[in-house]
Amino acid sequence: MVSSLGMLAIDARDVEKTFRSGWPRRRETQALRGVSLTVERGAIVGVLGPNGAGKTTLLSILATLLTPDRGTVMVLGHDVVREAGALRRRLNMASGRPSFLWSLRVAEILAFYGRLYGLSGATLRRRVDGLIELCELGPYRRIPYSDLSTGLKQRVALAKSLVNDPELLFLDEPTLGLDPDVSVRVRAHIARLRREQGITIVLTTHYMREADELCDEIAFIKGGRILARGTPGELKRQIRLGEVIALRLDPARVPWLSEIPGVLRCVEVDGWVECTVDEAEKRLPELLRALHTDGVVIRNVQVREPELEEVFVELAK
Amino acid sequence: MSWRNELLAVWAVTLRNALMGARNVFFFFELLFWPIVGVLSIGLMSRFLELTEAQASFVLVGTIALSVVNVCQLEVAYAVLLDVWSKSLKHQFLAPIGIRHLTLGSWVVGMVRSLAVFVLLAALGRWAFGFHVLQPGWFALAMFLLGCFLTAWVVGVAVCALITLFGNRAEAFAWATVNMVLVLAGIYYPISVLPDFIAAIARAIPLTYFLDAYRSHYGFASEFRAPIATGLALSALYAALAHWAFLAAIQRARRTGLLLKMSE
Ligand SMILES: Nc1ncnc2c1ncn2[C@@H]1O[C@H](COP(=O)(O)OP(=O)(O)OP(=O)(O)O)[C@@H](O)[C@H]1O
Numbered sequence: 338m339v340s341s342l343g344m345l346a347i348d349a350r351d352v353e354k355t356f357r358s359g360w361p362r363r364r365e366t367q368a369l370r371g372v373s374l375t376v377e378r379g380a381i382v383g384v385l386g387p388n389g390a391g392k393t394t395l396l397s398i399l400a401t402l403l404t405p406d407r408g409t410v411m412v413l414g415h416d417v418v419r420e421a422g423a424l425r426r427r428l429n430m431a432s433g434r435p436s437f438l439w440s441l442r443v444a445e446i447l448a449f450y451g452r453l454y455g456l457s458g459a460t461l462r463r464r465v466d467g468l469i470e471l472c473e474l475g476p477y478r479r480i481p482y483s484d485l486s487t488g489l490k491q492r493v494a495l496a497k498s499l500v501n502d503p504e505l506l507f508l509d510e511p512t513l514g515l516d517p518d519v520s521v522r523v524r525a526h527i528a529r530l531r532r533e534q535g536i537t538i539v540l541t542t543h544y545m546r547e548a549d550e551l552c553d554e555i556a557f558i559k560g561g562r563i564l565a566r567g568t569p570g571e572l573k574r575q576i577r578l579g580e581v582i583a584l585r586l587d588p589a590r591v592p593w594l595s596e597i598p599g600v601l602r603c604v605e606v607d608g609w610v611e612c613t614v615d616e617a618e619k620r621l622p623e624l625l626r627a628l629h630t631d632g633v634v635i636r637n638v639q640v641r642e643p644e645l646e647e648v649f650v651e652l653a654k
Numbered sequence: 655m656s657w658r659n660e661l662l663a664v665w666a667v668t669l670r671n672a673l674m675g676a677r678n679v680f681f682f683f684e685l686l687f688w689p690i691v692g693v694l695s696i697g698l699m700s701r702f703l704e705l706t707e708a709q710a711s712f713v714l715v716g717t718i719a720l721s722v723v724n725v726c727q728l729e730v731a732y733a734v735l736l737d738v739w740s741k742s743l744k745h746q747f748l749a750p751i752g753i754r755h756l757t758l759g760s761w762v763v764g765m766v767r768s769l770a771v772f773v774l775l776a777a778l779g780r781w782a783f784g785f786h787v788l789q790p791g792w793f794a795l796a797m798f799l800l801g802c803f804l805t806a807w808v809v810g811v812a813v814c815a816l817i818t819l820f821g822n823r824a825e826a827f828a829w830a831t832v833n834m835v836l837v838l839a840g841i842y843y844p845i846s847v848l849p850d851f852i853a854a855i856a857r858a859i860p861l862t863y864f865l866d867a868y869r870s871h872y873g874f875a876s877e878f879r880a881p882i883a884t885g886l887a888l889s890a891l892y893a894a895l896a897h898w899a900f901l902a903a904i905q906r907a908r909r910t911g912l913l914l915k916m917s918e
């Protein structure tokens with residue numbers, strides 16, 4: 338398809354979704370209130386936000402598991418409602434709380450889904466073997482699903498989500514409950530998928546390190562609305578949290594520091610004075626000059642960007 | 655979708671259900687226990703009541719049919735039940751397949767399983783009560799089994815639709831509803847003994863006609879003019895209705911989020 342949509346993997350506009358449940362007294366939950374999101378092909382985009390923000394709902398709509406109440410959603414050039422069948426062939430999804438038929442073995446699960454996507458014979462065998470190797474499941478290929486640990490189940494889910502060689506992959510909290518060692522490898526794996534196969538990936542996570550490391554762009558969603566959008570760096574600037582210059586001084590306390598222009602606030606933490614400034618590159622020389630003039634000895638200096646976590650906390654307020 | 659992919663998707667489900675069935679002892683128990691209990695208790699009761707050979711055959715045909723239908727429809731219902739139990743339903747509906755692949759794939763396993771049950775019950779009936787299933791001939795027997803399988807397909811798909819409509823808590827309700835309908839199909843009595851309005855319901859059930867056709871070879875005059883053709887036509891009608899109901903239920907579940915709720 339060679340249209341302007343060709344470059345966009347996802348083009349969602351004004352998507353609304355309200356869940357109605359309960360009987361006889363109906364409860365309504367407005368999960369999405371007019372979400373618009375575009376994702377370019379080959380990008381990794383993170384959808385972040387507090388619990389209940391609507392992340393899973395958004396991903397499910399994009400993956401055709403849920404139909405939107407309102408709005409238009411084009412994914413890979415297909416309308417998610419009218420052309421769901423053609424679309425399903427080209428995408429896949431894995432979630433951090435995976436579940437599969439309990440007594441099927443790892444290789445059987447992959448083969449089952451492989452057949453649903455039209456693979457058979459030698460092609461299917463090669464694909465299953467390839468995925469088992471890729472996700473380091475070799476020793477477990479004949480183990481029933483219910484006997485696997487959380488991390489292994491997650492890897493099975495990841496392998497399953499690659500069974501149809503998708504162009505677009507949705508990962509809902511892919512490293513939930515994994516130990517740091519395995520998380521690092523899963524992350525490296527996700528980065529490799531994009532690098533080597535050009536897969537477009539949309540993921541949700543509650544680990545800010547993960548989002549910072551993996552995502553080209555982040556959309557911050559809360560209460561069913563996208564509140565901010567940009568690269569991790571842009572978000573940090575956008576939120577105006579400032580940067581931190583941490584100093585170890587002799588004498589340890591310098592009361593006039595917080596009065597210098599551009600210094601937003603100063604706090605003492607473990608013998609360090611942490612000054613939050615609007616722009617570190619500009620304020621650091623000024624600070625150092627003022628301290629030097631006053632005869633204060635500077636024993637150590639560190640400059641830190643705000644963590645994405647702080648951006649998250651700020652946005653979630 | 656090409657024919658190859660159609661068959662492949664059906665085969666995938668068949669293989670999956672077969673593997674699950676082979677690995678779960680309780681499924682096996684289900685397969686044997688109630689059918690054997692059914693034939694033994696009905697057979698012994700007919701002996702105690704000193705039924706004629708024809709009357710005994712009549713009720714034995716009924717209990718065997720009930721077992722065959724039950725085993726087969728349970729397997730068809732596994733098309734969604736297995737995934738509902740393991741909370742993996744969404745993966746199925748993320749894949750580019752239709753409900754026909756799920757139901758047909760499960761039906762194939764259901765037919766094999768219920769055929770095994772049938773052979774076992776036939777042997778038991780022969781050995782314990784001198785009841786001969788092949789007395790009406792191969793063709794009549796084949797039509798009788800086909801009728802059971804078709805009924806099972808309809809019932810199984812209807813159960814799938816009810817579960818997708820009301821969620822897994824509706825499981826028991828689904829079984830109760832469809833089994834109640836089955837019992838009305840003149841399992842143990844000719845429908846002429848039923849009160850009018852129940853007889854009308856019985857006449858709407860395809861199994862009634864297949865039972866009638868098969869029993870006519872055991873000395874019971876058929877109550878219908880063309881039972882097999884009527885049974886087939888009714889089955890086709892209900893199969894289409896059940897399929898449509900299941901399809902509509904899935905679409906609704908995608909809209910209400912029940913599909914997701916049943917997967918977490
Ligand atoms: N299937 C459903 N039926 C009814 N309500 C739902 C359903 N799924 C989600 N909701 C509601 O919609 C809102 C958004 O939920 P969603 O699962 O999208 O949040 P989330 O951002 O993924 O949260 P978390 O970080 O906890 O995973 C919540 O209030 C939730 O209770």
Ligand SMILES: [Mg+2]
Nearest residue numbers: 392393394509
């Ligand atoms: Mg979620």
